[in-house]
Amino acid sequence: xxxxxxxxxxxxxxxxxxxxxxxxxxxxxxxxxxxxxxxxxxxxxxxxxxxxxxxxxxxxxxxxxxxxxxxxxxxxxxxxxxxxxxxxxxxxxxxxxxxxxxxxxxxxxxxxxxxxxxxxxxxxxxxxxxxxxxxxxxxxxxxxxxxxxxxxxxxxxxxxxxxxxxxxxxxxxxxxxxxxxxxxxxxxxxxxxxxxxxxxxxxxxxxxxxxxxxxxxxxxxxxxxxxxx
Numbered sequence: 274x275x276x277x278x279x280x281x282x283x284x285x286x287x288x289x290x291x292x293x294x295x296x297x298x299x300x301x302x303x304x305x306x307x308x309x310x311x312x313x314x315x316x317x318x319x320x321x322x323x324x325x326x327x328x329x330x331x332x333x334x335x336x337x338x339x340x341x342x343x344x345x346x347x348x349x350x351x352x353x354x355x356x357x358x359x360x361x362x363x364x365x366x367x368x369x370x371x372x373x374x375x376x377x378x379x380x381x382x383x384x385x386x387x388x389x390x391x392x393x394x395x396x397x398x399x400x401x402x403x404x405x406x407x408x409x410x411x412x413x414x415x416x417x418x419x420x421x422x423x424x425x426x427x428x429x430x431x432x433x434x435x436x437x438x439x440x441x442x443x444x445x446x447x448x449x450x451x452x453x454x455x456x457x458x459x460x461x462x463x464x465x466x467x468x469x470x471x472x473x474x475x476x477x478x479x480x481x482x483x484x485x486x487x488x489x490x491x492x493x494x495x496x497x498x499x500x501x502x
C-alpha cells in the first residue's frame with residue numbers, strides 16, 4: 274500500500290491520458306484567461322481587510338504587507354508557470370503533485386484545493402453580505418441580524434451569503450463561457466473601483482498621517498505584516 278501511495282505518473286503518461294480522455298472543450302480566450310488572473314490577484318480581501326488592518330493595527334506600514342505578499346505571489350506564479358509549461362494538462366496542483374511526489378500527496382493536495390475554494394467562497398460570501406447590509410442600511414432598510422449572521426456570530430443563518438454563493442454556483446454550472454463573461458465584467462468593475470479610489474484619493478494624501486510610518490504601539494517585526502498584536 275505504501276508503494277501505491279508513492280506511485281507517480283510520468284509526464285508522458287499524463288499527457289497520453291489527457292489526449293485520450295477527451296477532456297473539456299477549450300472555450301476560454303486570451304482575454305478571459307488574463308481576466309481570470311487579474312480577478313484572482315484583486316481579491317475580496319483588498320476591499321474588506323485593508324482598511325481594518327491600516328486603521329486598527331499596522332497604520333501606513335500596511336503597505337509592507339502588500340510588498341511582501343507581492344513577492345510571495347510572484348514566486349508562486351513563477352512556479353505555476355514552470356509546472357504548466359512542463360505538464361500542459363488539466364489538474365493544476367493535483368496533477369503536478371501526482372507527477373512529482375506521488376499519488377498520496379496528490380490526493381491530499383486535491384482535497385486541500387477543495388477545502389481552500391470552499392472556505393474562500395464562504396469568506397467572500399460573508400464579506401459580500403456585510404457590504405449588502407451596509408448598503409441597505411444607508412436607505413434605512415435592515416435585514417434582521419438573525420438572518421445576516423451565522424450561529425457562531427449570534428445569528429441563525431446568513432441568507433445573503435448563501436444566496437450570492439448559490440447564484441454564482443449556478444453561473445458556473447451553466448457553462449465556462451458564461452462564467453468567464455461574468456468574471457470579465459466583475460474584473461472591469463474591480464479595476465475601475467481601484468483606479469477611481471486612487472485618482473479621487475490622491476489629492477487627499479497627507480504626509481503627516483504617515484508619521485510614524487510604523488505605529489509606536491506596534492512591534493515593527495510583527496504587526497505591519499500580519500496584523501497580530
